[in-house]
Amino acid sequence: MQHLIHTDKDKNAKKVKELKEKAQDKTIQQLYHKGEEEKASAMANKYNLPYIDLSLISVVSETVSLIPKEIAKNAGLAVIYKVGKKLQIAVRDPENYETKKALEKIKTEDGMKYTLIVVSEYSLKKAWLSYDISTVTKKFEDQGVTLRQEDLTEFEKGVHNIIDLKKRIAEINTTEIFNIIMAGAIKTKSSDIHIEPNLDYIRLRYRVDGVLQDIVNLPIKANRTILSRVKMLSKMKLNVTDMPQDGHFSINLENKIINVRASILPSSFGESIVMRILSEDSTGLKLDELGFNQYYMEKVEEQLLKPTGMLLVTGPTGSGKTTTLYSFIRRLNQPNIKIITLENPVEYRLEGISQTEIHPDTGLTFSEGLKAVVRQDPDVVMVGEVRDSETAEISIQAALTGHSVLSTLHTNNAAGAIPRFLHLKVSPALISPSINAIIAQRLVRTLCEHCKEEYAPAQETIDRIKEVISKIPKNKVMVFPKDIKTIYRSKGCSKCNFIGYTGRIGLYEMFTLTQNIEKIILKSTSASEVMAKAIEDGMITMQEDGILKAIEGVTSLEEIRRVTGEIFVNKF
Ligand SMILES: [Zn+2]
Numbered sequence: 001m002q003h004l005i006h007t008d009k010d011k012n013a014k015k016v017k018e019l020k021e022k023a024q025d026k027t028i029q030q031l032y033h034k035g036e037e038e039k040a041s042a043m044a045n046k047y048n049l050p051y052i053d054l055s056l057i058s059v060v061s062e063t064v065s066l067i068p069k070e071i072a073k074n075a076g077l078a079v080i081y082k083v084g085k086k087l088q089i090a091v092r093d094p095e096n097y098e099t100k101k102a103l104e105k106i107k108t109e110d111g112m113k114y115t116l117i118v119v120s121e122y123s124l125k126k127a128w129l130s131y132d133i134s135t136v137t138k139k140f141e142d143q144g145v146t147l148r149q150e151d152l153t154e155f156e157k158g159v160h161n162i163i164d165l166k167k168r169i170a171e172i173n174t175t176e177i178f179n180i181i182m183a184g185a186i187k188t189k190s191s192d193i194h195i196e197p198n199l200d201y202i203r204l205r206y207r208v209d210g211v212l213q214d215i216v217n218l219p220i221k222a223n224r225t226i227l228s229r230v231k232m233l234s235k236m237k238l239n240v241t242d243m244p245q246d247g248h249f250s251i252n253l254e255n256k257i258i259n260v261r262a263s264i265l266p267s268s269f270g271e272s273i274v275m276r277i278l279s280e281d282s283t284g285l286k287l288d289e290l291g292f293n294q295y296y297m298e299k300v301e302e303q304l305l306k307p308t309g310m311l312l313v314t315g316p317t318g319s320g321k322t323t324t325l326y327s328f329i330r331r332l333n334q335p336n337i338k339i340i341t342l343e344n345p346v347e348y349r350l351e352g353i354s355q356t357e358i359h360p361d362t363g364l365t366f367s368e369g370l371k372a373v374v375r376q377d378p379d380v381v382m383v384g385e386v387r388d389s390e391t392a393e394i395s396i397q398a399a400l401t402g403h404s405v406l407s408t409l410h411t412n413n414a415a416g417a418i419p420r421f422l423h424l425k426v427s428p429a430l431i432s433p434s435i436n437a438i439i440a441q442r443l444v445r446t447l448c449e450h451c452k453e454e455y456a457p458a459q460e461t462i463d464r465i466k467e468v469i470s471k472i473p474k475n476k477v478m479v480f481p482k483d484i485k486t487i488y489r490s491k492g493c494s495k496c497n498f499i500g501y502t503g504r505i506g507l508y509e510m511f512t513l514t515q516n517i518e519k520i521i522l523k524s525t526s527a528s529e530v531m532a533k534a535i536e537d538g539m540i541t542m543q544e545d546g547i548l549k550a551i552e553g554v555t556s557l558e559e560i561r562r563v564t565g566e567i568f569v570n571k572f
Pocket of ligand 1: 448449450451452491492493494495496497498500501
């Protein structure tokens with residue numbers, strides 16, 4: 001596609017022509033007072049083409065970049081989807097002169113086929129944003145966010161403290177680059193720092209609210225300095241370069257200690273580094289800050305009052321299960337209640353609770369630990385994760401013998417916990433008596449309060465949202481939106497490092513083991529059948545929970561789609 005050449009035309013003449021065409025077009029003119037999206041939808045109708053709102057889906061930058069930026073912008077189009085030699089091209093106006101000219105050229109490319117889809121001006125601009133992979137980087141530099149002297153000074157103080165403490169300053173090659181990387185990560189509230197050497201540069205990325213962001217490409221020579229600094233701080237072997245290593249260190253910052261877990265892995269271009277910043281902020285969340293809707297909040301409160309039985313939280317790695325369990329534990333933590341946890345590893349200390357760390361390599365497995373814990377006569381036991389038959393069996397026994405057991409499982413949805421337990425050889429007859437409730441969760445980023453943008457989507461988008469809402473089981477405690485006129489989309493400002501989102505919130509689905517569910521478990525192992533029954537009992541799915549949150553403006557539909565999958569019928 002690279003030889004698709006942009007020919008310079010008299011831009012003014014083009015604009016005049018466009019304006020004349022528009023003025024003649026009464027259909028479009030009549031829609032002048034409607035929203036931008038409604039206009040794009042009408043344009044699509046006029047030409048009998050599909051319409052899409054790109055605020056609702058994320059576009060891959062590799063796809064958009066198939067056509068050079070200047071050409072795409074001049075022609076008012078963006079490639080948003082590609083399978084083999086078939087392209088889906090988003091255009092604002094299919095009859096625009098420049099658009100048609102560029103499309104003609106694409107046709108002449110070797111075997112390329114395309115279909116058109118009409119989008120709004122806003123959607124096009126959003127797609128074009130993907131040309132700037134390093135948008136974030138540039139913005140960081142423009143704003144000086146990571147490099148503000150006061151932050152660095154604060155930060156330097158902290159590092160000096162550690163170094164003084166360890167009396168290792170003389171051994172460390174101090175250059176500012178490492179400090180800047182750490183200060184930047186802390187300032188942007190990143191959870192992880194990724195430093196990956198390539199052939200001629202080092203890629204630096206931060207994970208912010210669960211999503212990796214490109215920050216900057218560093219010169220290759222910086223890697224040695226950063227590596228030795230990380231290895232030194234986390235007590236790794238400096239001379240070992242061909243083996244994975246891990247360790248941890250801490251940073252004193254503004255009277256706060258930040259723990260960092262570092263991991264080094266040899267790769268073809270040198271050792272790559274990942275540093276996880278263990279911030280206590282998220283594990284300190286209170287129950288009502290997690291994002292449970294009113295209906296689930298009442299159910300959770302009710303479940304936490306039960307003195308026996310199991311409460312399970314399921315989801316993939318990084319879905320916030322541990323944070324949820326910690327907030328349950330915090331809620332239950334009272335002087336007259338004995339709580340013991342088994343964790344791998346213990347990342348955060350909770351006051352008044354005995355936390356035991358699992359060490360599978362030395363024989364202290366979850367199941368061994370659990371056997372010992374039960375003998376300690378606890379009221380509440382938190383088991384980090386149920387992943388083998390023995391742990392499943394002992395947890396079930398503990399739940400049946402007067403203990404409240406909290407644990408997590410690695411399944412995609414709440415219903416999936418049932419077949420997982422059966423797979424771990426738990427008898428179907430024991431599941432319903434021992435498990436009280438199952439929760440599944442995901443985390444979505446929340447829209448930045450300072451820059452989120454309210455907009456009027458096209459009528460067809462609203463109709464689809466209403467259709468989804470109409471299928472959500474109704475309940476007595478929640479008020480469901482009836483008339484939807486606007487929703488929210490991300491924008492980006494200096495407060496959110498131009499990402500458009502700050503912080504995260506949980507999406508949940510939850511069901512209790514009713515008789516309805518019990519009957520199914522006794523005769524079937526299918527997660528979808530359990531799910532259907534749970535919905536019959538009133539379960540709101542994670543995606544539905546997300547759509548309700550998007551309507552409230554807490555997050556965007558694009559984010560719900562990223563995390564829970566397709567919401568709208570795929571037009572491709
Ligand atoms: Zn913002």
